[in-house]
Amino acid sequence: MSIALSVLYFLSLLTIPHLLFRKKHPSATLAWLWGILLFPFLGALLYLAIGTDRLKRKRLHRRASFTSSRPHRKNTDWANPSLSPGDAALVSQIARLNQIPVTQVDDTRLLPDADKFYDALLIRIAEARHHIHIQFYIWRKDATGDIFIKALVAAAQRGVKVRVLLDEVGCFFVPASYFKPIVDSGGEFSWFLTISPRRQRYLLNLRNHRKLQVIDGAIAFVGGMNIGREYQGLDPSVGGWRDMQIELTGPAACVLQESFADDWYFATKRHIEDECYYPKSFQAGPFTTLVVAGGPDSIHSPVQKSLLAMLNHTQKRIWLTSGYFVPNSVTLTAMQLCAARGVDVRLLISGKSDHPILLHIGRSYYEELLESGVRLFEYNAAIHHCKAGVIDDDWLLVGSANLDNRSMHLNFELNVLIHMPERTAELAAILKKDYDSAVEIKLDKFRNRPLRQKWIEAIVRPFGPVL
Incomplete structure (x- = not known):
């Protein structure tokens, strides 16, 4: 027994070089180091489960090979000449940090509660003509979730291309079969898949927390809301809920479309590159917009x-x-x-x-x-x-x-x-x-x-x- 424990302890210590080579922030490195040393078995297991970021290089490679071929990407070194010098400097700085082109919106609408957001999204789904791209961290299997399933099924049945991408950790208790009606109607569904033994991914700690919905490449919603009755304040065990989503129209929707396309490609290995998903029919809008997309695929935070x-x-x-x-x-x-x-x-x-x-x-x-x-x-x-x-x-x-x-x-x-x-x-x-x-x-x-x-x-x- 003592030999077995010694072997296990030695194996636990082998996680330390991996930790040190990750070049995490010193405080995080020290926290994990003490955890491994003080709790050699549990600490090492927790580190392997939630402390690694192996997705970084894999995603960077795939993202680079995908986005570099897109003809519609713009130069990030751009600023609206009508902005003040200080604002123009902020625009240039953030665009360079994110390596995402500066863009514009024609108009925006603040949606400061779930009922307003759900109503607006359902209307846009009903009006969609070409495609609907839906991304959430959480989608509950409840009456609210059922409403959106039915709306997306109806859109797919009338010939609209529907794609739904969800985080498998955020939707841990929701079976993929719940979304089968969308697939049966001609739509597509996928988990983001940071946990996929078949693809050698065991990244419980890395989650896709984005909430993005793009309609026909011209309208987009971004914010903090998910799908479920709790976000409407209808779950007695949770109580009231305050949240925010913003609807925007104009060229920024194309840039946000790229975010969805990158995530969809990572999840499914299927490209969304056709120019019909990135319409050029609108002129540059009057309101300068910056998209900030962060995650463990970027070493620049x-x-x-x-x-x-x-x-x-x-x-x-x-x-x-x-x-x-x-x-x-x-x-x-x-x-x-x-x-x-x-x-x-x-x-x-x-x-x-x-x-x-x-x-x-x-x-x-x-x-x-x-x-x-x-x-x-x-x-x-x-x-x-x-x-x-x-x-x-x-x-x-x-x-x-x-x-x-x-x-x-x-x-x-x-x-x-x-x-x-x-x-x-x-x-x-x-x-x-x-x-x-x-x-x-x-x-x-x-x-x-x-x-x-x-x-x-x-x-x-x-x-x-x-x-």
């Missing part, structure tokens, strides 16, 4: 660096909301420096969370942010799952990425940043209402929180880099 660029750019205010808040040291420092410049930095976090441990980790950073002048709010009326923001009076941000390590480095995420003062004012009014409905965290009161709460925060904080 575009979501993280784009956030840093926004924090560095803003002059008057940056108001943010995030369902989960687990900042790394870079994000923390950037927010502190931004507030120190006199910028109105506000962050709303859901105080009612479906992952309470993340709330406690986030709270462990409150004091140092409050001391720097950052204003923090906790929303307790419902689960506040919205990922959105306004930068000064001109830019609005909507997407799927939270302010946590998972969204910055591990998940496949998708945000849009749009220069549109009118819509920015509309989103600012929505956020202002949420801030007013939330509890603002005050420094003096927070310092006097119960000792038990301080202990919980101190215990869970070291797990932040690996969650």
Whole structure:
């Protein structure tokens, strides 16, 4: 028995060179190293299950071979001459960070709850003429899910090309057979497949968290919403739910189409390259738009660096909301420096969370942010799952990425940043209402929180880099 344990312990230690060669952030490396050394069997197994990012090089190779041949891709070094020099510099910087072309929208519509989003998407599905591309992290097998299955079946039956792509971890309890009516009607369905023994993928920790829907290459929806009755506040076990999706029309839909096409290719090895999926009929829209697509397929952390660029750019205010808040040291420092410049930095976090441990980790950073002048709010009326923001009076941000390590480095995420003062004012009014409905965290009161709460925060904080 002792020999067997010694062999197992030695095998566990073999994961350490793999960990060191991954070149993770030092805090994450140390956290996993201690886990492997202190809990040699469990720590090594957990690391292999959720600590690796082997998808990086495989996806980069496939993505490069696919996108490099697309004739409609544009130069990323572009800026609208009507923008201020500062805004033009931000556009160029974020486009280069993401290696995604600067684009434009003709118009946008904010959809600040599930009912509005579902109604808008169902109308666009009913009006679709050529194709419907649907991507979600979660799709529940419930009455709401049934409605969308029927709508997509009807579209496929009238000759519209329907493709549905879902994350297999997010939809863990939903069988593929649930989507069989779509396939039987001529549509296509696939899991994103980061867990696929047949393809030698065992990447439980890498998930496609994007929520993207593209209709006829001209209309797109992006945001934080999934499909299910809980997002409508109809699940008593969950309660109320606050979220955000944005509908946009114009050339940006083609750029977002590329995001779907890349993910579809990774999942199915089938290309979506025909020019009919990337219409050229519309002129450049008046509102400059940047697509931020991050994930473990990029070594440049575009979501993280784009956030840093926004924090560095803003002059008057940056108001943010995030369902989960687990900042790394870079994000923390950037927010502190931004507030120190006199910028109105506000962050709303859901105080009612479906992952309470993340709330406690986030709270462990409150004091140092409050001391720097950052204003923090906790929303307790419902689960506040919205990922959105306004930068000064001109830019609005909507997407799927939270302010946590998972969204910055591990998940496949998708945000849009749009220069549109009118819509920015509309989103600012929505956020202002949420801030007013939330509890603002005050420094003096927070310092006097119960000792038990301080202990919980101190215990869970070291797990932040690996969650």
